[in-house]
Amino acid sequence: MTLILVSNRYESLDEPSTHEIEILPKTGNEYKVFVSSKTYTGMLGGLVGADAICTTLAHDSSGGSLGGGWAAWLSTSSADAIDRIADVEYYLVDGSELVADGVSDISSDGKLEHSINMDENEVEIDDGETGNVQTGTDNDGEGGSGDSSNCKNWSNATVTYGRMLGDSESVDSWSFDSSGDTCADKKRIYCFEVDKDDDGSHFKDDCDDRNETVYPGAPEICDGLDNDCNGSVPANEKDIDGDDYRVCDGDCNDNDSLIYPGAAERCNGEDDNCDGTIPVGEKDQDGDGFMGCEGDCKDKDNTIYPGAKEVCDGKDNDCDGKVDENLNKPCGTNTGICTVGFEICVAGEWGNCSGVQPQNEVCDGLDNDCDSSIDEGCSCDSGTTQSCGSDTGICAIGTQWCEGGSWGGCIGSVGPSTEICDEQDNDCDGSVDENLKKSCGTDIGECKSGTAKCVDGSWEGCSGAVNSEDEKCDEKDNDCDGTVDEGCKCSSGKERSCGVSEGICENGTQKCVEGRWSECEGSIDPSEEICDETDNDCDGEVDEDLICEEEKVEETPEIKKKIDFGGFFGGVFDRVKQYFKDLADNAFTIRAIPIVASIGASGVLIFYVYRKYKIAKRENAAKKFKESQGYVKTPENESTRKSPLS
Incomplete structure (x- = not known):
């Protein structure tokens, strides 16, 4: 601060x-x-x-x-x-x-x-x-x-x-x-x-700036100085009677040199030491005829005064400076083992009797408690013995000895214990392995504990238990080892999305069968990129690395294609449609459905088609495009695509 x-x-x-x-x-x-x-x-x-x-x-x-x-x-x-x-x-x-x-x-x-x-x-x-x-x-x-x-x-x-x-x-x-x-x-x-004196008052107002007790408003401290700087020394700081004490020092009578703080009291009924009271020693307060200054060592107790009789009360009754001196009295009895003695007064209390005092009664043929009766309350004669315990089941009889009129512990006996499954009467109740059961199995996972019974000293069965099974990948702890579906990739019956959804691609679905994920079903996978303004390889880019020219439409000449279906005729039109559908998906737009002219015995299929396509400008791109579409060079048509039927 x-x-x-x-x-x-x-x-x-x-x-x-x-x-x-x-x-x-x-x-x-x-x-x-x-x-x-x-x-x-x-x-x-x-x-x-x-x-x-x-x-x-x-x-x-x-x-x-x-x-x-x-x-x-x-x-x-x-x-x-x-x-x-x-x-x-x-x-x-x-x-x-x-x-x-x-x-x-x-x-x-x-x-x-x-x-x-x-x-x-x-x-x-x-x-x-x-x-x-x-x-x-x-x-x-x-x-x-x-x-x-x-x-x-x-x-x-x-x-x-x-x-x-x-x-x-x-x-x-x-x-x-x-x-x-x-x-x-x-x-x-x-x-x-x-x-200078650090009293919080500067030199203008401080009448003594080298004395920290002197400053304006300071309390007067009875030192003969003008502490509060009001221009005068208070009258109560003077010593009129010359006893070296001022009124401010506590001199209650500054006109009597024998009266001042700490002065000796003179047994005169005055406050000689200026403590605010006349000494009680200068009065007979208890009415015993003596004042304190006359030798009454406790003037508020009329049993205490010079020459009084000393009694055992912890007081100096006779004011001789000694308390309860030389006080004693007889005590005790001579009945039984007891003897008469004396009690001595110590600090206002009578002490223990010096004679033999009564004791607890013991079975020894004496009147120990000095009540004129011998061995009252004893249950046996010292030194005698008796059998104790039981010999039923595994238990064995022991022996008790009488000591001091009371029977001691059972020595050498075998006592009962908790019944266990061992074909013995452990609790010594006359029955063997009665009603013994215990918990068996476990409550971990899908298992449930059961109850085993004691039969002929052995534990048998586990009634009501649910036991462990092989793990089934069903989000349960079937084998009750504390771990669920360990070793399983998934939980049976669950499904998840698979594949990608970018460009022409579409997600499919995988199913969990016996803890394993199936193939991705229903997905559309990436294919080779071609010049068709479509993201064929599903990488987020369209026709990358291909420089494509404008669309062209041309009418193809008659194409004769030999379709070898091994004499099998059924479903041929569906196969032909699929062939042209593949063409449309990968490179062309079909404008006319081919018309079958005739099918000879040799299996020649004649059809016509218009196609709409884009031509790759660069040679390597065109080559890549053709190879991706399965085109081969033939004498009839250098751009004939391989038939999926061949």
């Missing part, structure tokens, strides 16, 4: 105040001055902000906190720097050099005894240049004229004309060396101590 000195108190810059600082001279000595270790623009927040910077630097200094209140050597249009410091001797912060004898020394000739070349951390400053400190002040301590000398009262960093600057290495031009730098340039500032 950054502190500023405002109207005789410190306030935080985090909580802005409207108070103005007013610092005027007051005589003192050994005040300090330094040049700031940091540099600042002309935007200092006015004199309030600049003084806060100086105070913060002093309090945070590394050479041991300087403390105190500080004012910046700055002038404004309404305040001169010379009026803001004390008329005292100022030294560098390490005390090594006298800087100025006081305000008069500075204002008379504007010269210092030593330059202010040391910062708050006791580090000497050598910037190697003049005009390194912003002051807005002449060397005699008075401010310049206009905003140009003080950056608009130190609240602006954008003023382009110069401010008044000083040289921290000089004793002559220490405050005003030059002007010319803009207010945006960063410069150091001088800081003068103005609150």
Whole structure:
């Protein structure tokens, strides 16, 4: 938190105040001055902000906190720097050099005894240049004229004309060396101590600025000083009776030298020690005829006074300085094993009886509890034995011994245990393996656990169980191993899309059969690219690598084609239609359905056709096109396509 000195108190810059600082001279000595270790623009927040910077630097200094209140050597249009410091001797912060004898020394000739070349951390400053400190002040301590000398009262960093600057290495031009730098340039500032005792009150109002307990409004602290600076010392700070105590020190009667705080009480009915009460020892409060100051060691208890009879109550009844001394009385009985003894008084309580005291009754033929009865409540005679336990099933009989009138544990016996499937009576109830069942199988996957029964000492069957099967690729854990459809590519009955949907291609469908995907059914696959303005190879491009000319239509001559169908005549027209359909899909547009002229015994089929086609311009493209269509060169027609019937 950054502190500023405002109207005789410190306030935080985090909580802005409207108070103005007013610092005027007051005589003192050994005040300090330094040049700031940091540099600042002309935007200092006015004199309030600049003084806060100086105070913060002093309090945070590394050479041991300087403390105190500080004012910046700055002038404004309404305040001169010379009026803001004390008329005292100022030294560098390490005390090594006298800087100025006081305000008069500075204002008379504007010269210092030593330059202010040391910062708050006791580090000497050598910037190697003049005009390194912003002051807005002449060397005699008075401010310049206009905003140009003080950056608009130190609240602006954008003023382009110069401010008044000083040289921290000089004793002559220490405050005003030059002007010319803009207010945006960063410069150091001088800081003068103005609150030596750091009591939050500056020297103008502080009637003793070297005593932190003295300042305007300070509480009087009974030291014979004018702490609150009102011009007088309070009357209650005087010692009238000469007993070295004042009324403010607590002297309740300053006219009697034997009455003062801590004085010995004189058994006179007065408050000699000034504690606010008359001692109770000077009264007989309990009516026993004795006061405390007369020897009654507890005047609120009428059983206590000098010469009283001592009783066992933890008190010094006779006021001899001893409690319950030499007190005892008989106790106990001589019945049974007991004997009479004595009790001694200790700290107000009768102690244990020194004789033999009653004990718990034991079966030993004695009256241990001293009630005139022997061995009452005993269940057996010590040293005798008896059988214990059972010999049914796997169990075995043991033995008990009587000790102290009570039967002990059953030694050597074999007790019952949980029934298990072993053809034995484990729980010794007379029945063997009765109603024994256990869970069998597993509940993992499609399996269900069942119940096994104990038969002749062995577990048999697993009633109600659902057992594992081979994995069926049906999204179930058929083999009950905790894993579903392991080894399956898919789940039977599922379908998925296959192939591509680009160009002439179309997607098909694959079906999952016994955990495997079938072939892609119903799809149209890519083919060789040809000159038909169609994406035949389904790669997203049309007629790539082919340069095609304009469409042409020509009427073909009569084509005779021998169709060898091996004497098989049925379905020939369908095959012919498919042949021309293939032609149309791959290269041509059929304009006329061929007319069958005749079919000879040799199997000659005569038909006519018109075709519409595009011609590939480049030779290699045309060749590729023809080869893709299955054309072969024949004597009758060099472009006859191979028949799918051949």
